[in-house]
Amino acid sequence: MSFNPFYILxxxxxxAGGILVLLAGLSTRKWEAPGKIKPYSPEALALLTLTGAxxxxxxxxxxxxxxxxxxxxxxxxxxxxxAVFFKxxxxxxxxxxxxxxxxxxxxxxxxxxxxxxxxxxxTLAASFLSAATDLIMIYLxxxxxxxxxxxxxxxxxxxxxxxxxxxxxxxxGAVAAAVMVYGMSIFYGLAATTDIAAIxxxxxxxxxxxxxxHIIFLGLLMMMVGFxxxxxxxxxxxxxxxxxxxAPTPVTAFLSVASKAxxxxxxxxxxxxxxxxxxxDWTPMIVALSGLTMTVGNLTALPQxxxxxxxxxxxxxxxxxxxxxxxxxRLSPLALPAVMLYLFIYLFMNMGAxxxxxxxxxxxxxxxxxxxxGLAKRSPASAVAMAIFMLSLAGIPPAAxxxxxxxxxxxxxxxxxxxxxxLAILAIANTVISVYYYMNVVxxxxxxxxxxxxxxxxxxxxxxxxxxxxxxTIIMLISPEPFIQxxxxxxxxxxxxx
Amino acid sequence: xxxxxxxxxxxGAIALVILGSAILVATLRNIFHCLLFxxxxxxxxxGVYLLLSADFLAAVQVLVYIGAITVLMMFALxxxxxxxxxxxxxxxxxxxxxxxxxxxGIFAVLFRVYVRHGGQALVDTKHxxxxxxxxxxxxxxTRYMLPFxxxxxxxxxxxxxxxxxxxxxxxxxxx
Numbered sequence: 085m086s087f088n089p090f091y092i093l094x095x096x097x098x099x100a101g102g103i104l105v106l107l108a109g110l111s112t113r114k115w116e117a118p119g120k121i122k123p124y125s126p127e128a129l130a131l132l133t134l135t136g137a138x139x140x141x142x143x144x145x146x147x148x149x150x151x152x153x154x155x156x157x158x159x160x161x162x163x164x165x166x167a168v169f170f171k172x173x174x175x176x177x178x179x180x181x182x183x184x185x186x187x188x189x190x191x192x193x194x195x196x197x198x199x200x201x202x203x204x205x206x207t208l209a210a211s212f213l214s215a216a217t218d219l220i221m222i223y224l225x226x227x228x229x230x231x232x233x234x235x236x237x238x239x240x241x242x243x244x245x246x247x248x249x250x251x252x253x254x255x256x257g258a259v260a261a262a263v264m265v266y267g268m269s270i271f272y273g274l275a276a277t278t279d280i281a282a283i284x285x286x287x288x289x290x291x292x293x294x295x296x297x298h299i300i301f302l303g304l305l306m307m308m309v310g311f312x313x314x315x316x317x318x319x320x321x322x323x324x325x326x327x328x329x330x331a332p333t334p335v336t337a338f339l340s341v342a343s344k345a346x347x348x349x350x351x352x353x354x355x356x357x358x359x360x361x362x363x364x365d366w367t368p369m370i371v372a373l374s375g376l377t378m379t380v381g382n383l384t385a386l387p388q389x390x391x392x393x394x395x396x397x398x399x400x401x402x403x404x405x406x407x408x409x410x411x412x413x414r415l416s417p418l419a420l421p422a423v424m425l426y427l428f429i430y431l432f433m434n435m436g437a438x439x440x441x442x443x444x445x446x447x448x449x450x451x452x453x454x455x456x457x458g459l460a461k462r463s464p465a466s467a468v469a470m471a472i473f474m475l476s477l478a479g480i481p482p483a484a485x486x487x488x489x490x491x492x493x494x495x496x497x498x499x500x501x502x503x504x505x506x507l508a509i510l511a512i513a514n515t516v517i518s519v520y521y522y523m524n525v526v527x528x529x530x531x532x533x534x535x536x537x538x539x540x541x542x543x544x545x546x547x548x549x550x551x552x553x554x555x556x557t558i559i560m561l562i563s564p565e566p567f568i569q570x571x572x573x574x575x576x577x578x579x580x581x582x
Numbered sequence: 583x584x585x586x587x588x589x590x591x592x593x594g595a596i597a598l599v600i601l602g603s604a605i606l607v608a609t610l611r612n613i614f615h616c617l618l619f620x621x622x623x624x625x626x627x628x629g630v631y632l633l634l635s636a637d638f639l640a641a642v643q644v645l646v647y648i649g650a651i652t653v654l655m656m657f658a659l660x661x662x663x664x665x666x667x668x669x670x671x672x673x674x675x676x677x678x679x680x681x682x683x684x685x686x687g688i689f690a691v692l693f694r695v696y697v698r699h700g701g702q703a704l705v706d707t708k709h710x711x712x713x714x715x716x717x718x719x720x721x722x723x724t725r726y727m728l729p730f731x732x733x734x735x736x737x738x739x740x741x742x743x744x745x746x747x748x749x750x751x752x753x754x755x756x757x
Contacts, residue, residue: 087728099735100734106742156728157727157728158724158725160726160728160729161728193751195746198742198746201742202739202742202743204736205739208735209736212732218729220726220729221728221729222735224729224732224736225732227736228732228735228736228739231736231739231740231743232739232743234743235739235742235743235744235746238747239746239749241751516742522676
């Protein structure tokens, strides 16, 4: 058992930085105005830590050894392009969240130091989750991410909605994790090991007629409960609306992108490396779950008047589209890059949307969609950006969401499978439904009469963040080629190829 | 008269303690007494682990279930005064039949396993017991070093989180 510190440099930076931020938090006063951010304040240190980890992850992505894939700590984690790619997505998301939180918490008295420390540790858990190749490591990092998220969701102690969100998230999460661990124990029982590569070789070693297919399928189904909870897949999505609504908006943004991306990383890794074609056919299961998830998400998003609830259902629907790519994994070589490209685009469009929501809710103290009336007059730049994000989430040009959806549907069509074709048609129908609730926000911003004409003044940092996300969303449509190349490059796993 | 080994005798005695105290947990009317018998039942389970020569598991059972969980419940009870002294009826008037199929189902599964193995012991009891604590310790610091270290960070995070959520914030409190 050995490891090379270079390969886990992002995690080492996160661990050290998290502890440092915790200590720095002791020296700040919780009601200090964010205008007075000093070099040693938790925000600045958290930003430095996350940027350092992001830089070291980027440095890893094109290293020749990493492209082949390296195993660390005796097969506990893999350092392969897919793991590094998901680390980049998670770290980029957390950097956004730091900016959002600095803006969001300016009027609220909270423990700032500990907030950023926990955010960094949640990022650490998510990056381990995207690299885990051992059931113990998968379970531990998933629970680590969940436990940290429960606390972050309940951070606004005085707000009963935040408390409710945290308790709901905790109860659902505990049950999902218990079912998942039961599923994992089945595979430990079959293979007497927790290493997923070894489990795979045990599962393929059964003779064709003597394979305990039912038990394997049951175990996979139980594990999918835990993973499905993380990616807010129906029917394990019920926590999402209340938790998204009650949590502090930056935390909601974290849950909707980083937590979901890490969940997808583990779903992809387990499905690709363990359940190869000879073991069990999971395509019909994922097709059904994908169709259910996108339809439930979209139909329930329609009547929402709270923007965070609406984005919660929207993120459930987006998970459904991503599952369409997962379902095509076996039949189309395009599927894995398509899922990764979509997640990368989703990172920018969803974080951008949450940045605008954070900006508005910090200034108007409300998440009601009606409050967005006349945003075009009160803060024209934010309104334009929000319109771009909404178009992108709906998958309409001129925004990158279109490219992402195009590739997902292309993967489904390329597979040539009948059920996947029907699923793609269902996804297109769902996209049309989703246009209604996404455009509803745009309608309020541009055509509804504002309650007041006082301009909202986003801070310079928030303008930069929203502008950056909007620019990225546009650029990825105009010249998607480098990003497609990156997704294709990253669609490589240490063990097993789709 | 059938002869029984010391192990079988001990198992019988421990099983009686577990079952007896579990029944008392489910029937006593004073919740505090229930808790005490719950601790006794946990202790019995630790005894079963010892008989199966799982010494580490037995120690963890005592430390975690008796030392932490039961004591935590006692603290919670002592802080809610009324519950301590009130008599609470534990009999369910409407749903008393519901657990029956579950109990019968579990019994059926266990009985099937018993029959299938011809009444033979499932665990190899003749084997020399090897203390497991040392082996587990070695595994934790070699193969499982990464999860072990990650768990320690998780504990730190859980502590920080618990303190943050439970702490009463005073208006002039620096944080």
